[in-house]
Amino acid sequence: MPSTEVSAREVVLKLADSIGGVMKGQEAAVRGLLAAFAAGGHVLLEDKPGTGKTTLAKTLAKSLGARFHRVQFTPDLLPSDILGVSVFDQKEQRFEFHEGPVFTNVLLADEINRASPRTQSALLEAMAESQVTVDGKTYKLPELFFVISTQNPVEYHGTYPLPEAQMDRFMAQFSPGYVDPEVEVEILSDQEQGHPLDAVKTCATVADVLALRRAVREVRISVEIKRYVVEIVRRTRGLPRVLLGASPRASLSLMKMAQAAALIDGQPFVGPEQVQEMAVPVVAHRLMLEPEARFSGLTAAGLVAEILKGLPAPA
Amino acid sequence: MNLSAGVLGGALLFWGWQSGLLMVGALLALAIEGRRWVGTRWTILPEHFGRISDLSAVLFLAMAVYAYATSDPSRAFLKLSIWQPVVFAPLVVAQAYSVEGRIHLSALFVFLRRSDHDWSKLSIDLAAGFFVLCLLAAGAANVRTPAFYAAVVTLTGAALWGRRPAGASGVAWAALFVSAAALGWAGQLGLNQLQAALERRAAEFVFGVSRPEADANRTTTALGHIGELQQSDDIVVRLTTEGAPPPLLRVAVYNRFAGLRWEARHSPMIAIGRYGPGWDLAPPRRGARRATLSTSMPGGTGLLPLPPGAFRIENLSAALVGRSRLGALRADDVPPVVVYDAHYTASRAADGAPDADDLFLPNWHGASFKKLAHELKLEPRKPSETIGRVRVFFGRGFAYSTYREARDPKADPLEEFVFKTRTGHCEHFATSTVLLLRAAGVPARYVTGFSVQEFSRLENAWVARGRHAHAWALAWTGKKWLEVDTTPAGWEDVEASGASAFRPMLDGLAWFSFRVSRWWWGPEGERGPLAWAAVALLFAFLVWRLLRGATAPAVAAKLKGRGAGPVRGADSEWYGVERTLAARGLGRQDWETNAAWVDRVTKAGGVDAALLRAAAALHARYRFDPEGLDAESRERLRKAALSLISQQAPSTSQGIAGSR
Numbered sequence: 001m002p003s004t005e006v007s008a009r010e011v012v013l014k015l016a017d018s019i020g021g022v023m024k025g026q027e028a029a030v031r032g033l034l035a036a037f038a039a040g041g042h043v044l045l046e047d048k049p050g051t052g053k054t055t056l057a058k059t060l061a062k063s064l065g066a067r068f069h070r071v072q073f074t075p076d077l078l079p080s081d082i083l084g085v086s087v088f089d090q091k092e093q094r095f096e097f098h099e100g101p102v103f104t105n106v107l108l109a110d111e112i113n114r115a116s117p118r119t120q121s122a123l124l125e126a127m128a129e130s131q132v133t134v135d136g137k138t139y140k141l142p143e144l145f146f147v148i149s150t151q152n153p154v155e156y157h158g159t160y161p162l163p164e165a166q167m168d169r170f171m172a173q174f175s176p177g178y179v180d181p182e183v184e185v186e187i188l189s190d191q192e193q194g195h196p197l198d199a200v201k202t203c204a205t206v207a208d209v210l211a212l213r214r215a216v217r218e219v220r221i222s223v224e225i226k227r228y229v230v231e232i233v234r235r236t237r238g239l240p241r242v243l244l245g246a247s248p249r250a251s252l253s254l255m256k257m258a259q260a261a262a263l264i265d266g267q268p269f270v271g272p273e274q275v276q277e278m279a280v281p282v283v284a285h286r287l288m289l290e291p292e293a294r295f296s297g298l299t300a301a302g303l304v305a306e307i308l309k310g311l312p313a314p315a
Numbered sequence: 316m317n318l319s320a321g322v323l324g325g326a327l328l329f330w331g332w333q334s335g336l337l338m339v340g341a342l343l344a345l346a347i348e349g350r351r352w353v354g355t356r357w358t359i360l361p362e363h364f365g366r367i368s369d370l371s372a373v374l375f376l377a378m379a380v381y382a383y384a385t386s387d388p389s390r391a392f393l394k395l396s397i398w399q400p401v402v403f404a405p406l407v408v409a410q411a412y413s414v415e416g417r418i419h420l421s422a423l424f425v426f427l428r429r430s431d432h433d434w435s436k437l438s439i440d441l442a443a444g445f446f447v448l449c450l451l452a453a454g455a456a457n458v459r460t461p462a463f464y465a466a467v468v469t470l471t472g473a474a475l476w477g478r479r480p481a482g483a484s485g486v487a488w489a490a491l492f493v494s495a496a497a498l499g500w501a502g503q504l505g506l507n508q509l510q511a512a513l514e515r516r517a518a519e520f521v522f523g524v525s526r527p528e529a530d531a532n533r534t535t536t537a538l539g540h541i542g543e544l545q546q547s548d549d550i551v552v553r554l555t556t557e558g559a560p561p562p563l564l565r566v567a568v569y570n571r572f573a574g575l576r577w578e579a580r581h582s583p584m585i586a587i588g589r590y591g592p593g594w595d596l597a598p599p600r601r602g603a604r605r606a607t608l609s610t611s612m613p614g615g616t617g618l619l620p621l622p623p624g625a626f627r628i629e630n631l632s633a634a635l636v637g638r639s640r641l642g643a644l645r646a647d648d649v650p651p652v653v654v655y656d657a658h659y660t661a662s663r664a665a666d667g668a669p670d671a672d673d674l675f676l677p678n679w680h681g682a683s684f685k686k687l688a689h690e691l692k693l694e695p696r697k698p699s700e701t702i703g704r705v706r707v708f709f710g711r712g713f714a715y716s717t718y719r720e721a722r723d724p725k726a727d728p729l730e731e732f733v734f735k736t737r738t739g740h741c742e743h744f745a746t747s748t749v750l751l752l753r754a755a756g757v758p759a760r761y762v763t764g765f766s767v768q769e770f771s772r773l774e775n776a777w778v779a780r781g782r783h784a785h786a787w788a789l790a791w792t793g794k795k796w797l798e799v800d801t802t803p804a805g806w807e808d809v810e811a812s813g814a815s816a817f818r819p820m821l822d823g824l825a826w827f828s829f830r831v832s833r834w835w836w837g838p839e840g841e842r843g844p845l846a847w848a849a850v851a852l853l854f855a856f857l858v859w860r861l862l863r864g865a866t867a868p869a870v871a872a873k874l875k876g877r878g879a880g881p882v883r884g885a886d887s888e889w890y891g892v893e894r895t896l897a898a899r900g901l902g903r904q905d906w907e908t909n910a911a912w913v914d915r916v917t918k919a920g921g922v923d924a925a926l927l928r929a930a931a932a933l934h935a936r937y938r939f940d941p942e943g944l945d946a947e948s949r950e951r952l953r954k955a956a957l958s959l960i961s962q963q964a965p966s967t968s969q970g971i972a973g974s975r
Binding site for chain 2: 220221222224225267268269270271272273276308309310311312313314315
């Protein structure tokens with residue numbers, strides 16, 4: 001295994017350790033978050049309140065020696081509150097651009113579905129192209145730009161569900177979920193004297209993360225596995241009771257996530273295991289179900305799991 | 316291969332000998348039996364077997380096209396049957412030299428290849444099936460000698476010898492087999508005699524009186540039809556002759572009028588022969604003329620239109636031809652379009668002497684027609700004079716019309732025609748003529764057929780349409796039967812007036828369709844060059860498909876499961892491990908990855924977990940790492956897999972290891 005990959009894996013393992021110290025019993029979500037982070041995608045965390053979504057995001061940010069901004073999305077939040085604003089400087093007699101919180105390495109968009117669609121879509125360009133355009137002028141975002149959004153699936157009053165186009169911009173969606181009672185007891189014990197988040201130390205630099213992302217791109221993937229990826233995504237398009245299947249961007253994201261997962265596993269190539277593991281987080285949130293299907297208890301994650309069970313895995 | 320050495324080779328030589336393709340049979344036998352001297356075996360993937368299967372399918376299609384293009388359907392089937400060993404030979408040869416010695420079932424069926432289910436684990440041995448196929452193909456050559464049976468028995472005995480029950484005595488087995496063969500010989504002799512007896516009875520059964528023959532035995536007239544009589548414009552018969560055509564074409568003759576129906580009494584169909592170049596209906600005559608006729612017979616059987624005076628027909632592709640006493644000719648087992656030649660003379664053919672049926676008058680018409688005959692002073696006179704007076708009677712004051720008004724519903728339509736309206740169509744004229752002649756003591760019959768009056772410039776032939784269907788009378792002059800057509804001249808114009816404006820265009824289409832049908836069903840000589848062209852086209856298509864398949868980028872290949880190209884690392888011994896554990900009930904689910912399966916198997920216990928994981932990791936690299944395995948790692952994978960297999964099933968490791 002080349003030395004760069006060894007160091008890249010070390011980076012990701014250190015981050016996993018650091019986050020794991022705070023997020024007890026959430027190994028799968030941490031692994032998924034790190035895979036998306038290493039693959040260069042953005043992540044949407046959707047779960048009930050109090051399950052550690054924000055803590056997870058903050059822990060990752062703190063573990064990195066990188067700039068971190070948190071934006072609490074509210075209905076009155078304006079695009080300029082995120083992107084920045086041009087202010088007229090009377091002294092210099094010109095407009096000066098004041099960067100918004102989006103100019104950062106890690107952006108935590110907390111409760112993103114509380115903001116108006118106009119504000120939500122302001123993030124679109126930033127997430128897709130790592131740049132923002134204000135008053136006709138384009139500003140590049142930092143090379144390391146990672147968005148973690150959280151949203152609460154229970155509350156519907158005063159929320160604006162993310163449009164499909166924006167959902168597609170998120171590489172993966174995870175739901176950390178409730179932990180086991182034993183783990184919950186452990187969490188209580190950990191926070192008796194203070195929050196473990198306060199003890200988190202920086203364990204990786206921006207340069208380390210950029211090297212990690214390059215290493216992910218070098219993970220080998222065979223044509224057969226690519227076909228497997230495409231077939232999984234393709235099958236979502238013909239499913240009954242699904243209004244909108246996953247796009248080719250989903251295939252690309254699944255491939256990258258599988259590459260990142262393989263790197264975390266210390267495997268220089270992608271196997272079907274990594275593809276299967278990442279299929280639900282990558283594909284499910286992009287599917288648009290018929291309203292009747294949702295009311296009958298059908299879930300997008302369940303549909304993707306069914307596709308996996310109906311498709312012979314390369315072996 | 317589950318057959319003893321030499322059995323398949325022997326079957327192929329036997330097939331070659333019987334079919335006259337000995338050289339081909341010898342080459343195929345050498346190719347298949349040669350595996351015993353050639354030690355090398357190849358790993359042939361299911362995809363490759365699929366391609367070979369496709370080749371066989373194309374060979375079959377090409378042979379079918381050629382066979383059906385150059386032979387009539389019955390012979391084409393036999394020809395195609397004879398060639399079957401050549402069709403399946405590529406698959407059997409591939410199986411003979413493959414590592415597995417079996418063929419994946421999915422290779423044989425396209426729908427299995429496209430199925431989402433993984434059928435690659437199901438495989439079959441084609442040897443026994445191919446052996447039977449060779450014997451059947453040899454039988455299709457139809458060389459009826461005792462040597463055929465002897466050779467079949469010998470080859471079957473050789474094939475079964477290797478499969479006899481393990482504990483059975485060889486001598487007892489041989490004795491039993493010879494007894495069975497002797498019984499078989501007696502049985503086939505009996506079957507042969509039964510077939511001959513059935514064939515003898517066939518004509519009686521097919522043409523016998525017990526079977527109602529709607530066309531030849533009776534025809535229902537439209538005498539009582541109210542309103543306009545609709546007739547088809549479609550071309551029914553085509554006729555080419557040297558010089559003028561016969562004015563009428565006979566189809567059927569009837570002698571008994573019953574209500575509105577004519578029947579042929581005491582006129583059963585008698586078979587006059589089976590396959591043959593020609594059939595004689597009467598002794599040859601001088602001054603004969605020849606006409607080529609064609610008509611469609613979608614049901615494969617029907618009455619043949621013939622010129623009156625026809626004494627011989629030729630070039631008719633029919634299994635059986637029968638003739639009624641009154642002169643109708645029926646052909647059985649004919650192609651949908653029949654083409655035949657008829658030799659005829661102007662002098663009438665022998666239609667059989669008149670009898671009491673030819674003078675029969677139904678009670679309800681007898682008195683009125685006898686009265687009319689008396690008024691017309693038709694008797695006692697010479698028959699020819701009577702016939703002349705009848706012609707004159709119908710030629711004056713009678714008119715042709717296909718329209719009949721709704722008059723008194725109780726009135727007899729025939730009497731109404733003769734005594735009141737004097738307007739009707741050919742059936743009125745023909746029926747009245749027959750009854751009037753009979754009332755005058757002249758034996759007469761009722762004939763149906765076609766009037767030949769339209770020449771098609773497009774087809775350069777005379778054509779008879781549905782509306783040219785005609786009826787007329789036959790009258791006995793004392794020496795011969797004379798056609799007496801009393802329908803007024805000009806009836807054709809009345810019929811033609813109802814023709815469709817699109818008729819020329821429809822005729823063009825009909826002519827094209829006829830030419831295609833005639834090419835397909837007609838004499839073999841017409842099809843040879845086109846058949847070769849069709850075969851060449853088929854092969855050109857195949858070559859194009861193969862080249863296209865070879866050059867297209869792999870990514871552009873269909874993303875259909877595993878059908879998108881050869882599988883990397885398919886010869887991994889890991890699959891042997893999988894099969895061994897599957898035999899223990901720990902088979903991998905189709906959707907399950909190897910890693911997940913290994914976890915499950917490890918939990919179940921009874922397997923060296925560390926070795927299993929190591930082998931799985933090596934196999935994963937072999938299969939999914941584009942860089943593959945180095946020689947040393949490959950060897951480690953092989954050893955690990957064989958070790959696992961031997962741990963599970965020590966006695967069958969060599970048989971189970973191998974490709975997927």
